[in-house]
Amino acid sequence: MIGDQNEQLGIMPPQQALRIAEERGLDLVEVAPTANPPVCRIMDYGKYLYQLNKKLHEAKKHQKNIVVKEVKFRPNTDEHDYEFKKNHIIRFLKQGDKVKASVFFRGREIVHQNIGRAILDRLVEELGDIGAVEARPKMEGPNLIAIFAPRPAGEHENTAGRLDEHENTAGRLDEHENT
Numbered sequence: 038m039i040g041d042q043n044e045q046l047g048i049m050p051p052q053q054a055l056r057i058a059e060e061r062g063l064d065l066v067e068v069a070p071t072a073n074p075p076v077c078r079i080m081d082y083g084k085y086l087y088q089l090n091k092k093l094h095e096a097k098k099h100q101k102n103i104v105v106k107e108v109k110f111r112p113n114t115d116e117h118d119y120e121f122k123k124n125h126i127i128r129f130l131k132q133g134d135k136v137k138a139s140v141f142f143r144g145r146e147i148v149h150q151n152i153g154r155a156i157l158d159r160l161v162e163e164l165g166d167i168g169a170v171e172a173r174p175k176m177e178g179p180n181l182i183a184i185f186a187p188r189p190a191g192e193h194e195n196t197a198g199r200l201d202e203h204e205n206t207a208g209r210l211d212e213h214e215n216t
Contacts, residue, residue, distance in 0.1 A: 038079075054077055063079050066078050111141055112156070138184075142180070154181060
C-alpha cells in the first residue's frame, strides 16, 4: 500500500485501505495487480487521468506529421519541365516533406527503362546537397520510383549559400543573354 504522499503504508487488508482512502477523500487504485501481494496506491484518480491525458496531448503537439509529396516524370520529359519539377522537389524538401519522384512508363516505353533511370540518377546527383536518398531508384510496376528525405537542419546552412550562388549566376546569365 502506497499513500498519497508516496509513503509506504505497509501491507493491510483491502477494507482498511479503502477506509484510509475515504478518510482522505481520495481513491484506492490497484497499481500492480499481478504482484504478490497486489500493490495499491491512494490518489485522486480523476486528477491522475487528467494529467495523463495532458501529457499525451502535449506529446502529440510536438510531433510532426511526415507528408510524402509525389512528382511524376515521363521518359520524354523535356529539359525545362525537368528543371521546373526539380525546383518543386527542392521546395518540398526545404519545407521538410519527403518526396517520391517517379518516372511513369506507358506502353512500349517500358523497354527504355535506362532513360528513366538516367533521369532519376541525375535527380539524385543534383539534389544530393538538399535531400538524402531514402530509397534508391527501383521499379514498381510501370513506375521507376526514388524517395528523397530532407537533410537535417545543420546540413542545410552549408548548401544554402551554394544554392543562392547558383541562382545568382543563373540570373546573371539570363541578363547577359538579353543584352
